Amino acid sequence: MSERGKPLPRISAEARPYWNACREGELRYQACRGCGRVQFYPRALCAGCGGTDLEWRRSAGSGVVHAVTVVYRAPSEPFRADVPYAVALVDLDEGFRMMANVVGGDPERVAIGDRVRVLFETRGDVALPQFTPRDAPRGVPPSLGREPAPVRGQARVDRGQAQ
Amino acid sequence: MTARDLSRRARLTGVGCTRFGELPGSSPMSLHADPAREALADAGLRTRDVDGIVCAYSLVEPHLMQSSVVAEYLGIRPAMSAALQLGGATGCAGVMHAAMLVEAGRCRHVLVVMGDNRVTGMSRDGAVAALAQVGHPQFEVPYGPTIPAFYALVASRYMHEHGVTSEHLAHVAVTMRDHAVRHPGAQMRKPITVADVLASRMIARPLHLLDCCLVSDGGVAVVVSAPDAARDTARPGVALIGAGQGHTHEHLSQAPSLTDFGCHDAAARALGEAGVRPADIRVAEIYDSFTITLLIELESMGFFARGEAGPAIAAGALALGGRLPTNTHGGLLSFGHSGAAGGLTHVVEGVRQLRGEAGPRQVPGAEIAFVHGDGGILSAHCSLVLVRA
Numbered sequence: 109m110s111e112r113g114k115p116l117p118r119i120s121a122e123a124r125p126y127w128n129a130c131r132e133g134e135l136r137y138q139a140c141r142g143c144g145r146v147q148f149y150p151r152a153l154c155a156g157c158g159g160t161d162l163e164w165r166r167s168a169g170s171g172v173v174h175a176v177t178v179v180y181r182a183p184s185e186p187f188r189a190d191v192p193y194a195v196a197l198v199d200l201d202e203g204f205r206m207m208a209n210v211v212g213g214d215p216e217r218v219a220i221g222d223r224v225r226v227l228f229e230t231r232g233d234v235a236l237p238q239f240t241p242r243d244a245p246r247g248v249p250p251s252l253g254r255e256p257a258p259v260r261g262q263a264r265v266d267r268g269q270a271q
Numbered sequence: 272m273t274a275r276d277l278s279r280r281a282r283l284t285g286v287g288c289t290r291f292g293e294l295p296g297s298s299p300m301s302l303h304a305d306p307a308r309e310a311l312a313d314a315g316l317r318t319r320d321v322d323g324i325v326c327a328y329s330l331v332e333p334h335l336m337q338s339s340v341v342a343e344y345l346g347i348r349p350a351m352s353a354a355l356q357l358g359g360a361t362g363c364a365g366v367m368h369a370a371m372l373v374e375a376g377r378c379r380h381v382l383v384v385m386g387d388n389r390v391t392g393m394s395r396d397g398a399v400a401a402l403a404q405v406g407h408p409q410f411e412v413p414y415g416p417t418i419p420a421f422y423a424l425v426a427s428r429y430m431h432e433h434g435v436t437s438e439h440l441a442h443v444a445v446t447m448r449d450h451a452v453r454h455p456g457a458q459m460r461k462p463i464t465v466a467d468v469l470a471s472r473m474i475a476r477p478l479h480l481l482d483c484c485l486v487s488d489g490g491v492a493v494v495v496s497a498p499d500a501a502r503d504t505a506r507p508g509v510a511l512i513g514a515g516q517g518h519t520h521e522h523l524s525q526a527p528s529l530t531d532f533g534c535h536d537a538a539a540r541a542l543g544e545a546g547v548r549p550a551d552i553r554v555a556e557i558y559d560s561f562t563i564t565l566l567i568e569l570e571s572m573g574f575f576a577r578g579e580a581g582p583a584i585a586a587g588a589l590a591l592g593g594r595l596p597t598n599t600h601g602g603l604l605s606f607g608h609s610g611a612a613g614g615l616t617h618v619v620e621g622v623r624q625l626r627g628e629a630g631p632r633q634v635p636g637a638e639i640a641f642v643h644g645d646g647g648i649l650s651a652h653c654s655l656v657l658v659r660a
Contacts, residue, residue: 117409149410149525175431175529177423178476179415183403184396187415195416195475197424197524207411207524216476220431236413 113186116232123150125164130235135167135226137204148204169226170242171200176222178215194218198239212240275512275546277660278498281370282508284380285314285494286619291607292458293390294488299329302386302490302612303341310492315505316380321494323351323378325365327385327611330401331392341384351378358405358646359558359603360516361385362491362615363653367514369495379497385612386490398486405647407522419483419561421523421648423475426563428529430477435566437477439581441468443562444481444604446589451601453631458485458607482562487607491615493622509625513547513656515540523648531571533652534645538572541654547639549573552656554624554634555595556617558645559602568643569597572654591632599624599632614644618655625659 119127126149129136139146142159153160176196182188194215199205210218211229224239287309289302303326311318324347326338334340337354351372357364362385369381389398399417406412406421416424429435445465451457463481471480495511496504517533517540520526542548549572557572559565569580574595580588589597600606600620603613621640623629642655 114415115408115412117413120409123409149407175424175428177420177427177478178473179417179420180472180476181399181417181419181474183415183417183420184400190415192473192476193415195414195420195424197529205524207407207414207416209414220427231413 114231116234117236122152126150127234130228130237133228133235135169135237136164137167137200137202138162139165146203148206165202167200167202167226171198171224171239173210173218173220173222173224174199174205176210176218176220192216196239198224206237208237208239210239210241212244275658277510277512277658279374280498280510280512281373282496282498282500282510282660283366283493283618283622283657284496284500284504284506284508285310285312285316286622287313287492288456288616288619289386289490290456291487291489291609291616294388295391297388297391297488299332299387299392300341300344302388302488302609303384304345306386306490306492307345307382307384310382310384310494313505314380314494314496316494316503318345318347320380320503321347321382322349323369323372323381324349325369325381325383326354327361327365328354328356329387330389330398330610331387347382351381357651357653359560359611359614360644360646360651360653361611362613362618363642363644363655364516365615366493366495366511366618366655367516367653370511370514373495373497379500380503381495382492383495383615384490384492385610385615387610387612388488389486389609390488392488395486407524411522411524417475419478420475422561422563423478424523425529425567425649426477426561429563429567432530433578435578435581437469438465439585440477440482440562440566441465442585443559443565443589444468446584447559447598447602447604449590450599450632451605454600454606457601457605458487459601459605478561478563484560484603484608484613485605487609487613489607489609489612491612491619493615493618507660509622509657510660511655512658513541513543513545515544515654517652519650521647521650526649530567532567532649534568534643534649534654535571537652537654538643541656545656547656551639552595552641553639554599554621554637555597555641556599556621557597557641557643558614558617559598559604560608560645562604564645564649565597565602567649568645572643591634596634599629599634617642617644621657625657
């Protein structure tokens, strides 16, 4: 995906730790210490039980394509150079779902059930999580993002509150 | 059908609907004023009889207080005023809201009016870009989805799980066009074939151009009156005997399921209140932003079993003379879609069917109609059950 002029996320206060972690090559999500529910996107409270005792966990960045489309009619000029491109809903192995592009291959070959892994696209001063087929060769061209930092030790890396 | 007590049910006493399509010289306000005048004349009322107003919003001329702006423009000083924001469900939800006001005795005649000029008031690119903002600004929009792409994601999963094919979806578009051909106010009146749909350019796989609703100028109004309103109005009208909503998410990535949505609960609530089953419905007007939208809603709401709507539609189930004539005006796919007003066209068509005024589109013996609106990405839902009063 080419970068120029594309929308940057308007980063909310409760999601800042998430975006900061992305810049370190880590995909994070929230878990509720009260009810055990995991959630994405980041919130100031648990959307399951309403509790506020949330912790950040680190995802291994590995998941399955739950749904996928290939966009031929772009929403705006900056995306026009990229069509056709794949937009997917990816179910991460830790139990949360997120939207992203599936990059680094033929978009028309992305299928429901495909295993994918996260990488990070540099867009402005933001590192945007994207996915690529699990078996795609490592060392993705820089324009398509950079590889995540390898996961070390246990996935739970930050016990701080979400706020 | 058993006799029902309609003495405490709100009445839809007047309807108005502009032509849909490209309407040079129209504005968001003219597309409120024109259908409002038509609906009030239909009901035999004047603007001074209106004591409640329910509006939606405009993309072309956004305002913080839409219902206040519209009431001021029309010269109405209502006792109750509200602007709702439920996307394509706003029309049905506005009627439900108005019905609650008149049934509670707060108002006697509520004007539900919505309109926008999305063709002449903004460029197509502008409309596509503005609508894409329904996505989450941090967690969806940066990935370049469009409204068709969001619905295409749903379609991909639904087709995967329930065996729906692109040909099934194409039959939805063809049926809607066949209906629009019979409506003088419809935007698209040239018949199409399944082959035309499949050959139209890809927008977001698996949705082709002709799987997508139109972008239109258009305005719609409905007058909702107190149960005893027959005293003031030109005709007894149509009674609302059931209404219900269902809401599960706004952003598609937060939807609890891509195969079941709030339409299930909305329809169950509305049908339950009305005391009828899907099999009792003789004519349906159901939100059809995309071909897949209508197919999923029909199955989710119990009009067809899972996986059965596609083959049934291909065999003519939704056509005039079919098992469940649906979107007899041509729907959003062929009549037109101007935002919240698009969802209100389904209400108007339901009323016209029950009054026997649908001309070449008339479903013989229509005495009970089901109407449904969907806002966002199958996010917000409202169902209505209407009967001839």
